[in-house]
Amino acid sequence: MSIIRITKHFDFETAHALYGYDGKCKNIHGHSYQLYVTIVGTPINDANHVKNGMVLDFGDLKKIVKSEVVDIFDHATVLNANSPHKELAAKIESHSSRVILVDYQPTSENMLVDFADKISKKLPKSVNLHSLKLCETNNSHAEWFAEDQ
Numbered sequence: 001m002s003i004i005r006i007t008k009h010f011d012f013e014t015a016h017a018l019y020g021y022d023g024k025c026k027n028i029h030g031h032s033y034q035l036y037v038t039i040v041g042t043p044i045n046d047a048n049h050v051k052n053g054m055v056l057d058f059g060d061l062k063k064i065v066k067s068e069v070v071d072i073f074d075h076a077t078v079l080n081a082n083s084p085h086k087e088l089a090a091k092i093e094s095h096s097s098r099v100i101l102v103d104y105q106p107t108s109e110n111m112l113v114d115f116a117d118k119i120s121k122k123l124p125k126s127v128n129l130h131s132l133k134l135c136e137t138n139n140s141h142a143e144w145f146a147e148d149q
């Protein structure tokens with residue numbers, strides 16, 4: 001049976017700041033992030049199976065990525081907990097705004113590592129996470145590949 005990759009695309013709006021960065025991205029600013037999630041597996045080959053012919057139902061992949069990433073990061077501000085932004089986060093949150101304090105500098109690279117971990121843990125055993133692509137702007141993106149890790 002053939003091994004196939006399937007990909008689903010998501011978008012979400014998130015603000016972040018790169019504390020200590022030597023450029024304008026040290027300020028809080030936002031992106032319309034685009035995330036491509038690719039998984040790999042063998043399509044189910046069972047005429048009696050409701051998911052016959054699928055590596056994983058796109059709908060099931062959507063549920064996992066939405067609950068683990070999109071619904072959490074969408075319209076939130078991501079700040080580095082290992083920086084003075086921790087205090088800023090508390091202030092923003094006190095005004096009922098959604099803040100995610102992460103234990104890393106919230107670059108595209110580090111967000112991908114976080115997303116890969118969260119998504120991998122929720123995938124069924126029959127499939128594997130192959131790669132992620134996170135576009136921060138229309139001309140900048142980072143990629144995570146399982147085979148590189």
Ligand SMILES: Nc1nc2c(c(=O)[nH]1)N=C([C@H](O)[C@H](O)COP(=O)(O)OP(=O)(O)OP(=O)(O)O)CN2
Binds near residue numbers: 029106107
């Ligand atoms: N390797 C990385 N470099 C930068 C990241 C990152 O996550 N990884 N992030 C930023 C900023 O968050 C910034 O928002 C994006 O930077 P950049 O692509 O430079 O954005 P510009 O709109 O200024 O780029 P143009 O090419 O001028 O459109 C910075 N670097």
Ligand SMILES: [Zn+2]
Binds near residue numbers: 016025029030031
């Ligand atoms: Zn940015």
